[in-house]
Amino acid sequence: MSSRTIRIGLCGLGTVGQGVWKHLSANRSALEARLGVRIDLAKAAVRDPRKVRAVTVPAGKLVADPLSIATDPTIDIVCELMGGTGLAKDVTLAALHAGKIVVSANKALLCEHGAALFAAARKGGGRFFFEASVAGGIPIIKALREGLVANRFKLIYGILNGTCNYILTRMASEGAGYPQILADAKRLGYAEADESLDVEGWDTAHKASILAYLAHGVWVKTPHMIVDGITQITQADLKYAATLGYGIKLLAVITRDFERNELFVRVHPTLVPKDRVLANVNGVFNGIAVMGDVVGTTTYIGRGAGQDATASAVISDIADAIVLLTTGRDITPVATTAGVAELLSVPVQPLRLSPLERIRSRYYVRTTVKDRPGVLAQIATVMARNGVSIESVIQTTAERPEAASLILTTHESDEKAMRATLNALGRLKSVVEKPLLLRIGDFSE
Numbered sequence: 519m520s521s522r523t524i525r526i527g528l529c530g531l532g533t534v535g536q537g538v539w540k541h542l543s544a545n546r547s548a549l550e551a552r553l554g555v556r557i558d559l560a561k562a563a564v565r566d567p568r569k570v571r572a573v574t575v576p577a578g579k580l581v582a583d584p585l586s587i588a589t590d591p592t593i594d595i596v597c598e599l600m601g602g603t604g605l606a607k608d609v610t611l612a613a614l615h616a617g618k619i620v621v622s623a624n625k626a627l628l629c630e631h632g633a634a635l636f637a638a639a640r641k642g643g644g645r646f647f648f649e650a651s652v653a654g655g656i657p658i659i660k661a662l663r664e665g666l667v668a669n670r671f672k673l674i675y676g677i678l679n680g681t682c683n684y685i686l687t688r689m690a691s692e693g694a695g696y697p698q699i700l701a702d703a704k705r706l707g708y709a710e711a712d713e714s715l716d717v718e719g720w721d722t723a724h725k726a727s728i729l730a731y732l733a734h735g736v737w738v739k740t741p742h743m744i745v746d747g748i749t750q751i752t753q754a755d756l757k758y759a760a761t762l763g764y765g766i767k768l769l770a771v772i773t774r775d776f777e778r779n780e781l782f783v784r785v786h787p788t789l790v791p792k793d794r795v796l797a798n799v800n801g802v803f804n805g806i807a808v809m810g811d812v813v814g815t816t817t818y819i820g821r822g823a824g825q826d827a828t829a830s831a832v833i834s835d836i837a838d839a840i841v842l843l844t845t846g847r848d849i850t851p852v853a854t855t856a857g858v859a860e861l862l863s864v865p866v867q868p869l870r871l872s873p874l875e876r877i878r879s880r881y882y883v884r885t886t887v888k889d890r891p892g893v894l895a896q897i898a899t900v901m902a903r904n905g906v907s908i909e910s911v912i913q914t915t916a917e918r919p920e921a922a923s924l925i926l927t928t929h930e931s932d933e934k935a936m937r938a939t940l941n942a943l944g945r946l947k948s949v950v951e952k953p954l955l956l957r958i959g960d961f962s963e
């Protein structure tokens with residue numbers, strides 16, 4: 519082992535930070551032997567240094583100012599594990615400007631400011647590593663940028679939020695209520711500090727943006743995506759979906775049309791046929807299917823949130839950072855569209871974001887209607903007028919008096935026709951509750 523000591527500063531010692539502290543401390547000797555250096559957990563910054571924590575941090579190592587770690591010339595690697603896009607951005611930029619390596623788990627920051635962070639790293643001579651930002655302990659960033667570097671990616675889709683998958687799984691299997699399950703997800707350290715990021719789909723969208731960047735070299739921001747969360751899904755939907763042969767999963771879907779040079783990024787609850795691998799990825803687990811033109815489909819499954827899984831990903835970045843510091847060996851850079859065009863000496867074709875209404879899918883519609891003669895015919899007429907073909911209908915008694923729940927599935931249609939259908943259904947006097955629209959995802963694996 520060389521006599522070199524690598525000094526690490528953790529900005530944030532919450533769920534993830536404490537996991538990193540705990541596992542780096544426990545496995546220090548093995549990591550030091552593998553990497554050939556001494557590792558010093560030099561400092562940690564927190565908001566409240568008096569808070570009782572599960573890890574013991576020696577006096578003098580705990581500070582209240584994360585910027586002091588980012589700018590400390592004796593710190594080699596800064597781990598930003600606070601979250602948010604305010605102070606976290608300042609800390610990350612300060613460290614990158616100072617030429618340091620930043621390891622981050624912050625997907626919201628990357629989606630919002632990824633281009634600026636990479637530009638700051640290039641300018642300041644720093645590096646930005648972010649394995650923990652997508653899919654917890656699954657090394658999906660490494661897979662896309664290293665293992666699958668030979669491929670072009672027509673389709674990437676998957677379950678990217680552990681909290682939502684945990685909630686949907688327990689709602690389906692136990693019939694437990696949503697508030698209780700969400701409280702458990704928070705207690706277990708799966709949910710974001712602001713849990714609306716999870717359940718409204720934004721966290722999945724941030725992760726989809728990062729995967730789209732890795733696969734296609736462009737940053738897609740959330741206003742250019744469809745982003746629907748799981749808050750409208752009821753236990754009844756999960757039951758009806760199961761009767762129809764599906765599970766409901768919150769999926770990110772990233773589709774590239776190479777002929778038109780277009781990209782779609784969308785996030786929505788999706789009915790997945792029960793015999794598909796992803797329909798059986800349950801609890802806090804995430805699952806991602808990546809279709810490469812050379813390798814075919816590869817699928818990755820593992821814990822997508824929580825202290826230990828996320829610490830595993832952060833420590834893998836720390837190990838890459840140490841290799842870079844000691845040998846100069848860098849990880850494979852992201853292949854930007856401009857970079858690839860330059861390599862091949864072809865003009866850069868700007869990648870367009872496809873109009874979202876062009877998405878084609880089969881659909882599930884749940885609505886509550888007055889239980890009167892002729893109502894089903896009215897619904898069918900509205901759908902027919904919009905060119906939407908019904909595949910199946912289930913009618914059951916609704917909780918309201920003299921009302922019925924209607925669950926329809928359609929043959930393949932497009933977003934534009936479905937939105938027009940939903941608006942028209944919402945205007946019918948016989949429809950007593952706003953209809954819910956879910957997509958049916960029949961991706962071949």
Ligand code: NAP
Nearest residue numbers: 530531532533534564565566599600601623624823824828
């Ligand atoms: P957390 O438990 O809320 O921890 C946040 C930490 O940051 C706490 O130690 C907090 O200090 C510190 N902090 C917050 N604001 C600060 C400030 N102004 N000054 C100094 N310290 C400050 O969050 P987490 O779950 O560990 O998540 C951290 C990051 O990892 C987020 O970006 C999150 O999206 C990401 N992530 C989380 C998971 C997961 O499963 N939890 C998985 C992947 C990625 P106090 O302890 O004193 O409050």
Ligand code: HSE
Nearest residue numbers: 679680681708710823
């Ligand atoms: N809140 C996130 C989730 C943490 O539940 O997936 C992991 O990124």
